Amino acid sequence: MQKIGVFVCWCGSNIAATVDVAAVAEALGKQPGVVYATDYQYMCSASGQNLIKDAIRDYGLTGVVICACSPRMHEATFRKTISSAGLNPYMLEIANIREQCSWIHKDREEATKKAITMGTAAIAKVQLNTPLTQMKSPVTKRALVIGGGIAGMQTALDIADAGFEVDIVEKKPTIGGKMAQLDKTFPTLDCSSCIVTPKMVDTAANEKITIFSYAEVENVTGFIGNFKATIKQKPRYVDAEKCTGCGLCTTKCPSKKSLNEFNMGLNTRTAIYIPFAQAVPLVATIDPDACIKLKTGKCGLCEKVCEAGAIDYAQKEELIEREYGAVVVATGYNQIKPVQYEEYLYNQSRDVVTSLEFERLMSASGPTAGHLQCPSTGKLPRHIVFIQCVGSRGTACREKPYCSKVCCMYTAKHAMLVKDHYPEVECTVFYIDVRTPGKNFDEFYRRAVEQYGVHYIKGMVGKVEQGDGCLKVQASDLLDNRQLHLEADMVVLAAAIEPDPSARKIGTMLTASMDTNDFFSEAHAKLRPVESPTAGVFLSGMCQGPKDIPETVSQASAAASKVIGVLSKDFLLSNPCIAHSDPTLCNGCSQCQNVCAYGAISYEDQMVVDKGVRETRRVAVVNEAICQGCGACTVTCPSGAMDLKGFASNQIMAEVDAICN
């Protein structure tokens, strides 16, 4: 039996006007276990708190019930109060007799009666409270950033700037991501490469940052402050230390037919390749699927010409184990290949391209060195049709339900760039809606329409057909309500954006939840937009949802600041109101593991002594640093092995009993 003190607050007249506080204190004073009960004008004031502290000392209280305002208001305050008097801060219960009693009832007798019942329930609960301690766990002061695009780089740079080590794991041979492939950026039209390549160089040069390029995260275990990751370094067949990036090998390689990923497959590259001139690290990589030496054992030309002696055909995959305090997911996006949209002739006509392919066609570093030409003829197109929302905002199963967000703006950019270089080329954009929320975005779009004379037509393209020396575009103009038949030399599809396919696997290994579109879910849509619900996992960039570069960079920096918040602590204190499993009752059925949103439950073989029998059993173990204390597992557990500290089944039932008596 606890020795309980009851403190009834007047809250000035907020409570006392409607509730007879003295009567409440008197009635609750008679409850079993209560050794002291009193009322006071303002319990939360310094003198009110002193009153509580004195009573704890004078009466040797082991539990405290405060009848006052909502625990959401002052629970933390009163926990500190009783803690400073030597009591465990979790030996406190609050009866909310203000918001849930005095403020909503007018009848004094009725409100007083209710306040007594509420106090009784709190007493019943505190009887069963147990002292709880916050768990302390050390923090590994290094962060893992998965993905080396602009999001990953920005996050890594900001974390490194705060003095912490960061590892970037990038699955491609170079960092830089999609931004390195873009020609210009909206709405300023500055050169994408010119702003991203210095970032790449900064990232590589930062001594706090280690880049694992051409590597993948194979596995992650652990929890906030204490993650362990296995990184798979894929073999490059080139010693990255020795390679100078001179590129001589790439000029000699006889296998020249591989599609160039950097140029979206619009031209080819050799089997040994450097993705692009500004790649970081500037190191050659051998594509094992194309290399004649690796496939047949014959050739070896690159080895012969390499003056640095960097070629190593015997290189093997390597697994690297690293420890981290926090993980940032920056896995980015891809543009869908609109192969299912046969009506647009993608895959049938080389002159129908996606917007990312168009970026490469317009880029000075692209396959045409920036000269706009129809891929089929090499001639300057006379008319380009842009089709918006290809695969976005749809309800059919081939379509994404969401808006890809950046297409409206980059299409305006494309049309404007075309008009800038080739004023004679006509540009027509078919759109459903034009969405331009963003600083200087609408002005940018209007410039395309008003100054550059880009034709914007509200309506969808029904069909693109191969005509005689041109493409025939059939469309409807919804505002004019008429069918259009246009001739175009090129069609550019603003194909939907989707999360990178690697995201799902990473989400699973991090137990970070994802939405139905495989975008990572945030811990709170409004208030915690850069955190995953899984503690210690943060989100940066497109992996969380479509966004443009400035948004990505802001999110990347926000994620970095969250990571710094974790890494700057020596120890993490966790909420002690968490689940725990009684090994003697646990069946080992794994159902709780399935409902845990945080991956806090694991199973291990433990020696259990149950009813005098000693045996090894598979039992649930809750990781105290990860558990957030929701209680989903406790109800899933049929045997009642899983319970929640602070909200234990017997405590809740005691409250039910007290209320219903």
Add this chain to the structure above:
Amino acid sequence: MRDIREKLLKKIHELFDAGVVDRVVGWKAGEFCYDVTPALFNAGNIDEILYDAFCGPNQSKFLVKGAEGGEKKILALLKPCDTYSYNQLITEHRIDPEKIYALGIPCTGMVDINKIRALGISGILGIEEDGENLKIETLYGTESCKKADVLLERCLVCKGKNHVAGDELLIPDEEAPEVPKCAERMTEVEKLEAMSPEERFNWWRSQLSKCIRCNACRNACPACTCRTCVFDNPSSGVSAKVNTNDFEENMFHIIRAFHVAGRCTDCGECSRVCPQNIPLHLLNRKFIKDIDEFYGEYQAGAEPNVRGPLISYTEQDVEPSIVMTRG
């Protein structure tokens, strides 16, 4: 069935001789031939293993304890419907398939002794299948009845002759006999649903008030494998050895059914073993029916290692208010 048993015994001997297994969960008759329970056999008494139309008991649960210890694997004899419970137990890590050799055996439908008795047949000494009929040897001579009239509830809605788990089949499923479906699974549930709440309440009271809290339903249920049941655990706050009133009768059965909801394979053991003949399976089937209607068709144990309906969700799930608004 006689030839199936011969074939089965031969197979069991082979598995023992080959050193694959060193014990087997089989069926044993009690005082009466219809009083069959699962029992553990070893090399010495294999030939006492029974397999006839009274061998309804679902063995899978006995593997939870049975698979522990022993030098070699334990042999499990699984009828097609038993394999669903077997899978479910694998999913929940209650049995380790590595320690078990599961032999799928064919089934021609098991009979319900109560239904035979209800036909006025007593003093039963033995049973023999005879095409669509059963020949029943009794103290008073040979009786006969249609097998379809005396099948166990679960066999009336047989899940089919295919085994969904196991290491080996005694005979290929394609060659096995089929038990014709004799009833619609949800007919009884629908009848209850069609009643007025008052009628339903009275009907369930008339049934659940018979409960003597013998725990047979719980003990036979292959989904009720908790090491310690909440109703036996004094610290759970709901433990009780007897039902002291209507509420406790209701609560025990609501919670029992709720705890197996989404995991129950509808094997019907609960009703089969109930000495008071309470149709407990109608509680489980109600959950199954709701789950099928609300969350899509689901058969627990159809395959191992899938997430059951109560440990999954979709964002578009129906709201609990559907209970208020429907019929």
Add this chain to the structure above:
Amino acid sequence: MQLNDTNQAVPAESGAYKPLIVAFCCNWCSYAGADTAGSSRLSYPSNIKIIRVPCSCRVNPLFILRAFQRGADGVILCGCHPGDCHYTTGNYYARRRMTLLFSMLDYLGIERERTRVEWISAAEGAKFAATMNEFAETINRLGKNRKLRDLRCEI
């Protein structure tokens, strides 16, 4: 107490009978919603008593049955709106559990209006009060819970 009238819902006698309602509220949305109702001085009957739980998924069917056993006439569970759960998915599990439990109670012939789930956000003080008033009215109409209570707790 005689058992023979257990099947009959006793209509609320004027004034004397006030239904007892237990409301389980999740800490992050609905309990805060109740606080918002209080701050806005939105009244609801005093016989509604709130029990704070971290999440709607913490509510075990056993707690609900327990409340009825001890004499509650209605039980309501309030949580964050689907998609807004503080713990991301807790209310989705609660939704399935409660749907099945309520359906089972209905199947057993227990008045289906005695149980309810409502999603109430921290901002929806008005919805909280309105829901509670409406629920109290429903329970008032149903009268005393006779079908699912422990008659020993009557004394």
